[in-house]
Amino acid sequence: MATTEVERRRGQLAALSIAAVVIIVGVPLWWRTTETYRAWLPVNQINELANLQLQLSADVEVVFARGTVTPEQQKKVPTQVVISLCLFCSSPLEADLSLHTLSESPCGSLVVYVIPESSTLLPEDVDVYIGQRRTALLRIEQLLAHLEPRIKQVLQVMSFSHTDITAALSDRVRLSPGNKESIADSMRAFKSSPGYEITFSLLNPDPKSHRVHWDIEGAVQTYIQPLLTKLAPLANFSIDSQTLYYAMLGVNPRYDSSRSAYTLNSDSLAHVINPVEARLGSNAASSNPVLNFLLYVPDAHHSPLHIHDHKKQEVLSNAFHSPRWGGIMVYNVNGFYGPEAVFPVDININMAKVMGVFLAQLRLLLGVQSSAPPPGFLVAPCSSTGLADWELDRLMWSRTVENVATATTTITSLAQLLDQIGNIVINDNIAQQVSSAVTSLQLAVAELEAGNLGFALQYSKEAILASERAFFDPSLLHLLYFPDDQKFAIYIPLFLPMCVPILLSLLKIVSEARQKRRERQAKKD
Amino acid sequence: IFFFYSIHLLHTADNAGQFFSSGHTNNWAVLVCTSRFWFNYRHVANTLSVYRSVKRLGIPDSHIVLMLADDMACNHRNPKPATVFSHKNMELNVYGDDVEVDYRGYEVTVENFLRVLTGRLPPSTPRSKRLLSDDRSNILIYLTGHGGNGFLKFQDSEEISNVELADAFEQMWQKRRYNELLFIIDTCQGASMYERFYSPNLMALASSQVGEDSLSHQPDLAIGVHLMDRYTFYLLEFLEDIHPASKTNMNDLFKVCPKSQCVSTPGHRTDLFLRDPGSVLITDFFGSVRKVEITMETINLTDPIKQVEQRKYSYVDQLPVSEIIHQKPKQKDWHPPDGFILGLWTLILLVFFKLYGMKHLKHIF
Numbered sequence: 080m081a082t083t084e085v086e087r088r089r090g091q092l093a094a095l096s097i098a099a100v101v102i103i104v105g106v107p108l109w110w111r112t113t114e115t116y117r118a119w120l121p122v123n124q125i126n127e128l129a130n131l132q133l134q135l136s137a138d139v140e141v142v143f144a145r146g147t148v149t150p151e152q153q154k155k156v157p158t159q160v161v162i163s164l165c166l167f168c169s170s171p172l173e174a175d176l177s178l179h180t181l182s183e184s185p186c187g188s189l190v191v192y193v194i195p196e197s198s199t200l201l202p203e204d205v206d207v208y209i210g211q212r213r214t215a216l217l218r219i220e221q222l223l224a225h226l227e228p229r230i231k232q233v234l235q236v237m238s239f240s241h242t243d244i245t246a247a248l249s250d251r252v253r254l255s256p257g258n259k260e261s262i263a264d265s266m267r268a269f270k271s272s273p274g275y276e277i278t279f280s281l282l283n284p285d286p287k288s289h290r291v292h293w294d295i296e297g298a299v300q301t302y303i304q305p306l307l308t309k310l311a312p313l314a315n316f317s318i319d320s321q322t323l324y325y326a327m328l329g330v331n332p333r334y335d336s337s338r339s340a341y342t343l344n345s346d347s348l349a350h351v352i353n354p355v356e357a358r359l360g361s362n363a364a365s366s367n368p369v370l371n372f373l374l375y376v377p378d379a380h381h382s383p384l385h386i387h388d389h390k391k392q393e394v395l396s397n398a399f400h401s402p403r404w405g406g407i408m409v410y411n412v413n414g415f416y417g418p419e420a421v422f423p424v425d426i427n428i429n430m431a432k433v434m435g436v437f438l439a440q441l442r443l444l445l446g447v448q449s450s451a452p453p454p455g456f457l458v459a460p461c462s463s464t465g466l467a468d469w470e471l472d473r474l475m476w477s478r479t480v481e482n483v484a485t486a487t488t489t490i491t492s493l494a495q496l497l498d499q500i501g502n503i504v505i506n507d508n509i510a511q512q513v514s515s516a517v518t519s520l521q522l523a524v525a526e527l528e529a530g531n532l533g534f535a536l537q538y539s540k541e542a543i544l545a546s547e548r549a550f551f552d553p554s555l556l557h558l559l560y561f562p563d564d565q566k567f568a569i570y571i572p573l574f575l576p577m578c579v580p581i582l583l584s585l586l587k588i589v590s591e592a593r594q595k596r597r598e599r600q601a602k603k604d
Numbered sequence: 605i606f607f608f609y610s611i612h613l614l615h616t617a618d619n620a621g622q623f624f625s626s627g628h629t630n631n632w633a634v635l636v637c638t639s640r641f642w643f644n645y646r647h648v649a650n651t652l653s654v655y656r657s658v659k660r661l662g663i664p665d666s667h668i669v670l671m672l673a674d675d676m677a678c679n680h681r682n683p684k685p686a687t688v689f690s691h692k693n694m695e696l697n698v699y700g701d702d703v704e705v706d707y708r709g710y711e712v713t714v715e716n717f718l719r720v721l722t723g724r725l726p727p728s729t730p731r732s733k734r735l736l737s738d739d740r741s742n743i744l745i746y747l748t749g750h751g752g753n754g755f756l757k758f759q760d761s762e763e764i765s766n767v768e769l770a771d772a773f774e775q776m777w778q779k780r781r782y783n784e785l786l787f788i789i790d791t792c793q794g795a796s797m798y799e800r801f802y803s804p805n806l807m808a809l810a811s812s813q814v815g816e817d818s819l820s821h822q823p824d825l826a827i828g829v830h831l832m833d834r835y836t837f838y839l840l841e842f843l844e845d846i847h848p849a850s851k852t853n854m855n856d857l858f859k860v861c862p863k864s865q866c867v868s869t870p871g872h873r874t875d876l877f878l879r880d881p882g883s884v885l886i887t888d889f890f891g892s893v894r895k896v897e898i899t900m901e902t903i904n905l906t907d908p909i910k911q912v913e914q915r916k917y918s919y920v921d922q923l924p925v926s927e928i929i930h931q932k933p934k935q936k937d938w939h940p941p942d943g944f945i946l947g948l949w950t951l952i953l954l955v956f957f958k959l960y961g962m963k964h965l966k967h968i969f
Contacts, residue, residue, distance in 0.1 A: 349893055353664065396899045398898075431909075495778075496775065550779065556718060556724060
């Protein structure tokens with residue numbers, strides 16, 4: 080009897096110890112080994128970023144010329160009086176140039192020179208002259224009360240306005256209406272990107288008649304490169320060029336006998352691009368957006384070729400552009416040779432004219448706004464680089480805001496995604512990219528508040544690079560959706576054979592103990 | 605002066621107006637055939653006929669990601685090599701002269717498909733294998749193959765579920781990788797694949813409802829297999845009538861292949877789409893009609909051209925080769941060898957019963 084008792088005791092002990100090992104050692108071990116590695120992310124800071132409030136400030140220096148303020152007003156308003164201002168210069172352009180010798184204003188700031196009403200510097204109907212650099216000449220009446228709204232108006236033209244900023248945030252606040260023109264601007268211009276590729280292509284459909292030469296290298300160095308060097312803080316640019324022979328436009332132009340020329344009307348322009356695009360190559364190594372500029376020399380049988388707008392009038396530039404793609408210009412060469420010329424004719428293209436058009440298109444496609452200034456404003460003509468300093472500032476403001484908005488959206492959606500899907504592995508490099516993106520964003524917002532546009536743009540670019548790298552890291556693939564029934568199907572054959580004996584033996588122990596207790600109770604009674 | 609001003613206003617409003625009819629500036633297409641083996645000829649023919657229509661209507665190869673799981677045109681069993689027909693009696697060869705397949709054969713996997721959609725490709729992936737869409741792109745996604753309730757089978761070895769697809773689209777939306785997306789699926793029980801979508805601006809069409817099978821159209825006795833599926837056959841017929849300037853809208857697309865022709869009931873889903881389907885043109889997704897603006901301003905350049913001195917040319921270092929070569933190998937999850945678990949438990953049980961004898965069996969059970 081004793082042996083069976085001992086054996087039974089031993090059996091119970093074995094069952095209990097197995098159960099103990101399984102629960103105390105096995106379950107935690109299984110939990111740890113099936114855990115996914117998730118590095119720490121600054122979730123609190125990311126949530127703060129989600130409620131980001133952007134504050135933009137621009138430094139404006141107002142300089143009063145002699146004769147604009149009376150001595151009493153001078154005491155009230157903190158001003159800086161210019162001693163000599165070329166009020167008798169013949170044109171505002173000269174005055175502007177002479178003012179540049181005074182000081183160099185940093186990126187993002189403005190200087191407004193207020194000149195008296197009696198000055199003859201500006202023509203009759205013009206109150207404000209906007210210079211090529213960051214200066215403006217403002218003429219007001221004696222009352223200083225009008226000063227503030229006028230300066231606000233100048234700021235809206237030269238720096239940023241509410242509509243510009245809303246348009247820059249257009250992918251976050253898509254559904255709000257806003258100004259239609261600024262939304263059209265945002266659809267036309269390329270999105271902010273760390274680099275762009277520009278390709279110039281010469282299309283010669285008729286090499287038998289025309290042997291076309293273009294000095295593209297020189298033209299790019301002289302005309303395009305200065306603009307791109309000025310835009311260097313915004314993005315990297317890489318330029319290439321090619322010549323395509325026997326490349327036709329996909330549309331047949333119609334002959335207009337009244338003008339004795341072939342015409343392309345505006346409706347058919349939309350179908351020109353697709354057949355040509357298939358033949359344009361692109362630099363396959365980078366994923367940067369490509370801007371294509373095509374110069375089409377019509378063949379001898381279809382010359383001259385003019386583009387007509389909606390009102391059937393000839394377009395002066397003979398060029399058109401497509402949003403987020405590039406531009407096409409038609410260059411007629413029939414004027415260069417007579418009817419008795421020997422084919423093929425050598426033709427040298429006037430690159431200044433061509434680059435004038437391409438430069439204007441490039442400005443539009445890169446986001447330099449083209450809206451007309453308000454009445455009473457006179458804008459200085461374009462400098463040789465093709466971009467005024469204040470236009471660059473405007474572009475930098477909107478790009479910085481766009482970068483900050485995009486980086487914030489990327490980081491917050493990444494955090495949300497990683498939170499929702501518990502099975503994704505978060506490596507250390509992703510966590511590091513996210514942290515650096517968050518830090519750069521915070522710095523960019525601080526610099527925007529302080530008004531340091533250059534630093535703000537730099538930080539926003541770093542933020543965007545880091546956030547894109549983190550979001551698009553190849554290791555974040557969520558091929559890890561495990562529906563519950565699949566999880567059961569995997570674990571049951573592993574754990575059920577083990578758990579059933581343990582559970583049953585535990586139950587048996589419990590029922591025996593209960594029975595013994597009942598017997599003891601019965602014995603007592 | 606007032607008159608002049610109002611005309612100017614009209615002109616700019618007109619210009620801005622044409623932008624707002626659809627809101628997109630470029631088009632992309634992702635066309636996927638998920639089945640391999642010769643008897644699934646019809647799935648490759650389906651995908652190639654949509655590819656052909658999309659190219660004909662203007663989308664260039666650089667904007668199409670074509671994934672074909674098997675090569676039917678050069679298959680050993682093809683009696684007419686280098687052709688893939690969509691009509692019996694070999695009327696229409698959809699393979700054509702200039703097919704550009706981006707993912708071929710075993711490269712068509714669920715992982716690659718999701719990587720293309722979400723953009724999480726390794727840095728060495730060439731441009732032609734990427735979906736480089738932006739927030740103003742309209743994307744057409746066409747899937748065909750064998751499917752079931754809530755899943756689509758890839759290569760006869762793995763499957764993608766409707767939840768994963770919906771999550772992928774949500775990630776695309778979060779990163780603003782599309783403006784509007786049209787999703788067409790031609791499989792059995794195709795409607796189950798779009799049930800779980802929850803991102804905005806998605807429109808979906810399927811060839812059959814849950815519980816129904818999509819049927820194939822007609823076999824060709826010379827080739828020996830079914831050439832097309834019914835839904836895509838009638839879709840191709842519908843698309844052949846569309847040209848780049850046509851104004852047909854989506855409501856006509858929903859009527860393609862009614863139950864009398866298709867035997868299954870095609871379904872569609874438009875509740876997530878913001879615009880009214882009647883105002884959406886077919887060419888908004890299947891074609892690539894560009895918006896154009898006349899260039900009004902030019903810049904007057906007066907400087908003479910500088911002479912550029914002759915430079916030595918060298919190849920640009922285009923790829924970070926050192927980074928790619930020294931990448932760490934992908935970590936594969938460790939799995940215990942096959943049969944290990946079974947063997948382990950057998951061993952444990954044998955040892956237990958050997959040690960204590962069979963009579964202990966009654967203590968356990």
